[in-house]
Amino acid sequence: MPTTRTIEANDRERIRAFLDLRWGGPTIMLDGRAIDAAALPGFIGVDAGGAIAGLVTLLDDAVQSEIVTLDAMRAQTGLGTRLLELAAERARVLGLSRLLTRTTNDNLDALRFYQRRGFRLHRLAAGAIDLEREADPAIPLLGRHGIPLRDEISLVRVLSAD
Template sequence: MTPPRPLAAADRDAVRRFLAARWGSATILLDGRAIDAAALPGFVARDGDGVAALITLLDEREHCEIVTLDAASPRNGVGTALIELAAQRARTLGLRRLLTRTTNDNLDALRFYQRREFRLHRLVPGAIDLEREADPAIPLIGRHGIALRDEISLIRDLD
């Protein structure tokens, strides 16, 4: 696996395939907006011709949002490296916070982010139920047999 580096135009097709395989699509729903995650800035670690790990980012007024964070082989430190690169990039752009979202069933993500200085920020009850209306392919039951209903935002101050 190569060390993570900024995404380049030459990575876009591989990123689109990786997101489709891991997320079902490169289109991610955020607050009712359809975001093409494959077109966003971010960082990638490659494994031959494929993507080994990826973070995609959306810059907002005062924060940078992590749209996707995924590693083909978890627990090897690359996810943490991607978070730190995203934090450095956000600081360079003058952004004060890093924001991410997950679902109520994603206990692994909640643990991962909190161990990397993110704090619980906001709970949106029923957010996934609303997204399911736009995308019926979103399952009713998520990880660990937990009903998939709510969105949880976590935030990390960069000051």
């Protein structure tokens, strides 16, 4: 398994390139705000050759830490789960009570992944992707599995004080 560690300042340009590849750029829209995911705290997974194998970026407020991006280059290796658990540990250390994430209505793999790791459905923002598409027409009409891409689903995991 790749080694995991906290994101460091000298990782930022590589993270920006990784987000360009995986997300089409480092800017992620959250509730109408443009967030530069490449500038956020988080954790990185690096393979034996030094390439980024996985990444989680986080945005904190007074109550929670939100997963802005979570990627593992190879599925079902345990890296995504490891990065998620590092994010949960960090939130607990910061005294935060929950971990939040969002996905789109077509991302069945993400919905399954998060629910199997203790997340519960929290909020449905019906039409949220339709609104984002008005600002960014490059967002496709059809998502994964031919499902119309329309809505955003938030999931939350309450963190114990362990």
